[in-house]
Amino acid sequence: MRTGLHANDTRDHAKILDYYRRSGAKTFKTLVYHDDLLAALKGLGVTIIGRLHEERQRLGGSDAQRFLNRVLDSARRHPHVDYWEGFNEAFHIPGEIERYAEYEIERMRALEQIGKKAAIGCFATGTPEITDNGRTWRLFRPAIEHAARGGHALALHEYAGPYMQYMTLTADGLNQWNGQQNRFVGASTDPAQYRDPKLRGYLTLRYRMVYDLFKTWGITDLPLFITEGGVDNTSPRPGGQGAGYKDFAGTEWARMPAVGDYAEQRRWYMWQVSHDRYVKGVVDFGWEGTATGWASFDLAADPAMVNRIIAAEAPLPEGHHAGTTPPPPPPPTAAERLAQLLAERLGDRFHDVRATLPRHATARFGALDLTKVAAYAVHHTAGARDQAVEAIARYHVDTNGWAGIGYHLVVRQGHVYYAGAVDTARAHVFGRNHELIGISVTGDYTQAQPAADDVAAARVVVAALDAVLGRKPRIDGHGALALAGHGTACPGRWQAIAATLRDQPPEPARPDEA
Known part of the structure; x- marks a missing residue:
């Protein structure tokens, strides 16, 4: 599996198409809609995810209905989009996630009426809580079950910083923040620590904890898209001020031998997700994002890094790692x-x-x-x-x-x-x-x-x-x-x-x- 792009803008169609032809990536997320570009991407076998920017993210009332109407209108007008996201990085705590599940079910049903599919959730990194024995996620369970029945997908965001392996649960116990001592315990220096294909984390690879819970519900194959990800500011963390990968490109965090620079970190992440057949695609946030305040994330303005990512990921399979076919899930109780x-x-x-x-x-x-x-x-x-x-x-x-x-x-x-x-x-x-x-x-x-x-x-x-x-x-x-x-x-x-x-x-x- 190869890194796809999250396009904040799509002015340079040729550059986007060149990336997909050279990389073999198969997922594209966009906030702007040029049907000729989307048609060309579909010709390359790319799955397209759409989202609409919305300032007034509210559940219930006229604002929620107005936004749903916008999504439905866009879905009708842009037939090349495969999945439509809803609200972005919102409504993930117990006091609101149950209502959000109801809203997402309503949105899925509305999209089903016009033959379209939803990518639900769109939750921010580290949310909803998963270390509470699944209590918060269970409030969202009706939406997950409806999505599984209806052929929809789940969308999650996974960032970490100052490097993508931060807060992964490596066997050596490193890469963590010690809350009692208020300090970073240090990064793993042994590359083998990051090569466990079952590795989990509190930031990146957190989705595996979520799907562990889903398995107890009898849900094993709900399609998952990581619709934002990369390096971003997380708290608490080491590394000083910074947000996107460019803010750390010249620092020690991009020179650690076991971690490597951003291209090596992306290759590691894509190698990991390629082991999970329910993960259908991953995108890197911020393409052409400089004009909208996301300069430190913008790969479009960094052709050298684009080339490094393509080269680093070239040895990876275009889809998932080959292996024995997993046994079918047990019948439900x-x-x-x-x-x-x-x-x-x-x-x-x-x-x-x-x-x-x-x-x-x-x-x-x-x-x-x-x-x-x-x-x-x-x-x-x-x-x-x-x-x-x-x-x-x-x-x-x-x-x-x-x-x-x-x-x-x-x-x-x-x-x-x-x-x-x-x-x-x-x-x-x-x-x-x-x-x-x-x-x-x-x-x-x-x-x-x-x-x-x-x-x-x-x-x-x-x-x-x-x-x-x-x-x-x-x-x-x-x-x-x-x-x-x-x-x-x-x-x-x-x-x-x-x-x-x-x-x-x-x-x-x-x-x-x-």
Whole structure:
């Protein structure tokens, strides 16, 4: 794989095309649109990523809609662009990333309507946080899953400075900043430290940590583009003042034997990413950027460095390193398959909250053998219909002392919340949790009639569960399934509806249920 260009301007078409012909690079990102140049690049087999500059990056309201309309208009007018980015380096912290995921899903759906694809995220170097056990990224998970299903891509930025290997997790423990001592611990002098094809880092090669998390979600091949990268100012770091690679070209940081100058650093990075088949392209930021304040990044004004990069990367494969075909990913678990089905059938009315709901500090639910599930138990919460699922979970944990929320699934105002993994034995029918799947509906239905949108959502839940289990267990209310001495009026008027939630008749009752 070879370094592509991020064009801040494209006045010199001939120079850009010459670079792609000589380098063999296959990715180009642009902020300006000359269709004759884009057509020529497509003729060279180049993937093109577009972004629109936007000063008012806001979620919701007229500003967000106006920007989306701009993206759609540009996508219609410039057919050679393969992927369209959205907002740039924004909305990556827990208080905003969940709304950003919703916006990116809306943007993907809008682009899908006109036959186009999105590159989502466009996150800045070092964001979103990945050292929090994935909590922040999980808030963005719905967008990642939609992108994987819809053929879209993820866009990330990876810079480091004063050299590209800074903050990589080499085996010798160097290349780091010691926060306690507020000092740089020194760069590796052994080139072999940088040649581990599984190397990870906090700045460059951070994407591997992100994809480690994605693998736990069953996502292994979401296309990734590094849509900005190179040397840039990072903090804290050694090296004094500076931003782009030119600011360090005459310093010790560009003369370290194990690191080399910027061309050698780019070759190292491209060698690394060429080992990951989900990485589809990488671009260097700032081509023709001098006029817009990015002079220290501008390769267009440095033909000698351009030639050095082309020569340095020439031995690399144009695509990915050859090797044995990786084994196919394992099939999704029943718990993940249920999430996939509900997401497909409910769209934005489905919410996977398993990872975010309150749970006990130490207690955990045991396993549920899905081959022994006897019935789906329907409950009502006996509270307000708009009761938050998080509040239910908090009560179950703090007041009842349970490991987590007692139900597997919660239907709330026509939406479905996947609250507890379906292959865990929760806490909803005393003495029978080892053989029942719990579905609860928010609201008190002692007298009230169930709402039509809740009934429709519950039908989708039942159909998805049937598909995952490969059979159709009994559906009944909590009271009808309770053991002797543990009777209850739950789920109120849902009791009469429970048996109607499936179009096909249920399996015959087991002897102990008759």
